[in-house]
Amino acid sequence: MARVLSAVGLDCERDxxxxxxxxxxxxxxxEILHLTGPNGSGKTTLLRRLVGIxxxxxxxxxxxxxxPERTAEPCEKIWYIAHRPAVxxxxxxxxxxxxxxxxxxIQVPESVVWDALETVGLRxxxxxxxxxxxxxQQRRVALARLYLPLEPDRVRAWVLDEPLTxxxxxxxxxxxxxxxxxxxxxxxxxxxxxxxxxSETVRTLELGAAL
Amino acid sequence: xxxxPLLKSVFRREMQLAYRRRSDLANPLLFFxxxxxxxxLGVTPDMTKLADMAPGVLWVGALLxxxxxxxxxxxxxxxxxxxxQMLLASLPPTSLVLCKVWVHWLVxxxxxxxxxxxxSIMLGLPGNALPLLMLTLALGxxxxxxxxxxxxxxxxGLQKGGLLLTLLIMPLFVPVIIFGTGAVQAQxxxxxxxxHLAMLAAMxxxxxxxxxxxxxxxxxxxxxx
Numbered sequence: 153m154a155r156v157l158s159a160v161g162l163d164c165e166r167d168x169x170x171x172x173x174x175x176x177x178x179x180x181x182x183e184i185l186h187l188t189g190p191n192g193s194g195k196t197t198l199l200r201r202l203v204g205i206x207x208x209x210x211x212x213x214x215x216x217x218x219x220p221e222r223t224a225e226p227c228e229k230i231w232y233i234a235h236r237p238a239v240x241x242x243x244x245x246x247x248x249x250x251x252x253x254x255x256x257x258i259q260v261p262e263s264v265v266w267d268a269l270e271t272v273g274l275r276x277x278x279x280x281x282x283x284x285x286x287x288x289q290q291r292r293v294a295l296a297r298l299y300l301p302l303e304p305d306r307v308r309a310w311v312l313d314e315p316l317t318x319x320x321x322x323x324x325x326x327x328x329x330x331x332x333x334x335x336x337x338x339x340x341x342x343x344x345x346x347x348x349x350x351s352e353t354v355r356t357l358e359l360g361a362a363l
Numbered sequence: 364x365x366x367x368p369l370l371k372s373v374f375r376r377e378m379q380l381a382y383r384r385r386s387d388l389a390n391p392l393l394f395f396x397x398x399x400x401x402x403x404l405g406v407t408p409d410m411t412k413l414a415d416m417a418p419g420v421l422w423v424g425a426l427l428x429x430x431x432x433x434x435x436x437x438x439x440x441x442x443x444x445x446x447x448q449m450l451l452a453s454l455p456p457t458s459l460v461l462c463k464v465w466v467h468w469l470v471x472x473x474x475x476x477x478x479x480x481x482x483s484i485m486l487g488l489p490g491n492a493l494p495l496l497m498l499t500l501a502l503g504x505x506x507x508x509x510x511x512x513x514x515x516x517x518x519x520g521l522q523k524g525g526l527l528l529t530l531l532i533m534p535l536f537v538p539v540i541i542f543g544t545g546a547v548q549a550q551x552x553x554x555x556x557x558x559h560l561a562m563l564a565a566m567x568x569x570x571x572x573x574x575x576x577x578x579x580x581x582x583x584x585x586x587x588x
Contacts (some may be wrong), residue, residue: 200587205447207587227451236444240376242383247376254372255452 154218156181156309156340162201162211164194171197172359175211179342181308184335184354187344193360195344196235199313202342203232216308228256232311237294241283245274245293248282252297256307260300268299273323288318295319298330304338312343369454370462377466380439387435388470391428395475398424399482410487417486418496418547422503422540424482425475429504430536432471433511434528436463437519437582446519447586456582457575464512464575472504489551496547499563503543506567509574510535516581520588539566 155178162175171194179185187195200206202213204227215226239248249265269278272292282290295315310331316324324347331341332351343349381388402420403413440446449459479500480493488496514532518524546559 203451205450205583205586207584228453230451232448232451234444234447236442236447238444238448240380240439240443240445242380242439243376247379251372251376252448254369255448255454257369257453 154181155179156183156216157202157342158212158214158217159202160212162198162209162213164197164201164209166194166197166208177357179309179340181340182335182338182353184331184341184343184349184351186349186354186356187342187359188346188356189359195359196313198359199232199311199342199344200234203227203230203311229306229308230311231256231297231307231309233294233298233313233315235313237291239282239290239293241290242281244279244281245269245285245296246278248293249296252294253300258300258302258306260302264300265296268296269293271299271326272296288320288323291315291318292323295327298327298334307339309340309342310334312341312345314344314346316345316347366454366458370458373459373462374466377463378469381466381470384435388432391432391471392474392478394431395424395428395478396482398427399485403485414487414489414551417483417488418492418544418551420486421479421483421488421496422500422544422547425472425479425500425504426507426536426540428475429471429507429511430529430532432467433508433515433532434518434525436467436512436515437585438515441519441585446582450579450583450586456579460512460516460575460578460582464508464578467512468505468508472501472508475504476500492547492551495550495556495560499543499546499560502560502563502567503539506539506563506570507536509567509570510539512578513574513581516578516585519582520585539563542566 157179160176163173164171177185187198189195197206197209201209204213215230238252240251243251246265246269249269253260266278269275272295274289274292274296277285277289282293285293298310315327319327328349331343331349332353335341335351335353399420407413437446440449450456452459476497479496483493483496511532514528517531518528521527542559542563546556546563549556549559
C-alpha cells in the first residue's frame with residue numbers, strides 16, 4: 153500500500169528530558185495512527201513536527217514519499233486541526249469555514265459548507281459570532297471541515313490533535329465513525345486522543361513508554 | 364483556486380476583522396489626535412514657533428500611534444491558532460503577511476495620513492507643505508507598518524511583548540522619521556526636499572521587499588517553539 157507519510161529518526165529533547173528518541177514510523181493510506189501517551193509525553197510536539205511547524209524536533213519527515221510528483225505542497229493535502237482550533241472568535245462559523253477552505257485552495261459550493269455545519273450540529277448557529285458559542289461548539293466549527301464531501305485525493309491525510317475533547321458523547325461517536333469511514337475510503341489519519349478507537353485499521357503508537 | 368481569489372478572501376477576512384475590532388483601531392488615532400492637540404496647549408501658542416515644530420510633532424505622533432497598534436497585528440491570530448494554519452496554507456506565507464500589513468496600513472497609516480492636514484492647521488503648518496506632508500506620511504507609515512511587522516512577529520509568542528517590541532523596533536523607525544520630517548521641513552524652509560523624499564521612498568520599497576521575508580521567518584520561530 154502506498155505510503156502517505158514516512159518519518160525517520162525523530163528525536164525531541166525539551167528541558168533536558170528526551171520526549172522521544174529515534175522514533176521511526178510509516179503511515180500507509182487507509183491507516184489510522186493513534187498516538188497515545190500520558191500528558192506531556194510529546195504527542196502534540198510530534199504532530200506539529202509532522203505537519204512542519206515545529207522546530208524543536210530533529211529527524212526527517214516526508215509526506216507522500218511514493219508519489220511521483222513531488223512538486224505539490226504537502227500541506228495542501230492535509231487537514232491539520234490543532235489543539236488551538238484556529239476558530240476566529242470574531243467571525244461566524246460560516247466565515248471561519250470559508251477562510252479555512254480558502255487557505256487550502258478548496259472551492260466548494262456554499263450549500264456544501266452549510267451541510268457540513270449542519271452535520272456537526274451547528275444548524276442555526278451559522279451566522280452567530282463564534283465567541284458566543286460554547287467550547288464544544290467552537291471545536292465543532294473546526295471539525296466541520298472533516299465532514300466535507302471532498303474527492304479522496306484532494307485531502308489525503310488528517311492530522312488531528314485531540315479532536316474529541318470538549319465534544320458531547322453523540323458528537324464523539326459521530327466523529328469516530330467519520331474517521332473510520334475516511335480511512336476506509338483511503339484516507340490516512342494521524343491523531344492523538346485519550347479515547348479508544350475501535351477499528352481493525354487502527355495502529356497505536358505509544359509515546360513516553362520507553363523512557 | 365488561483366492565487367488572486369485566494370488573496371482576495373484573505374484581504375476580505377482581514378478587513379472584516381478590522382471592522383469588528385474597530386474600537387481597538389480607534390485607539391491609535393485618538394492618541395495621535397490628543398498628542399497634537401496637547402502640543403500648542405503645553406508648549407506655546409505662538410504660531411511661528413509651532414510652525415517650525417509642526418512636521419516633527421505630526422511625524423512623532425504618527426510614529427507612536429503606529430507603534431501602539433503594532434502589538435495587535437498577529438496577536439489574536441497567534442492565540443486562536445489561525446497563524447499556524449496560515450503558515451500551512453497553500454499560498455506563500457509572505458503574501459499573506461503582506462496582505463495583513465497592507466490592511467494594517469489601510470486602517471492605521473491611511474487614517475493618520477488623512478487626519479494630518481486637519482491637525483496641521485492647529486500647528487500653523489504652511490498650507491503649501493500639506494501635499495508633501497501627506498505624501499511622506501503615507502509612505503512613512505507604510506514602511507513603519509512593514510518594519511513593525513517584523514517586531515510584532517518576533518514578540519508574538521511572548522505574553523507581554525509590548526515593551527520588547529518597542530525596544531526592538533524603535534531604532535529601525537529612526538531613519539524613517541529623520542527623512543520624513545526632513546522632507547517637510549526642507550520644503551517649509553524653501554530648500555530642496557526631493558532627496559529626503561527619495562530616501563524615504565527607497566526605505567519604503569526596501570522594507571516592502573525585505574520585511575515580509577523576515578516577518579515570516581520570525582513567525583515560524585514564534586509558532587515553531
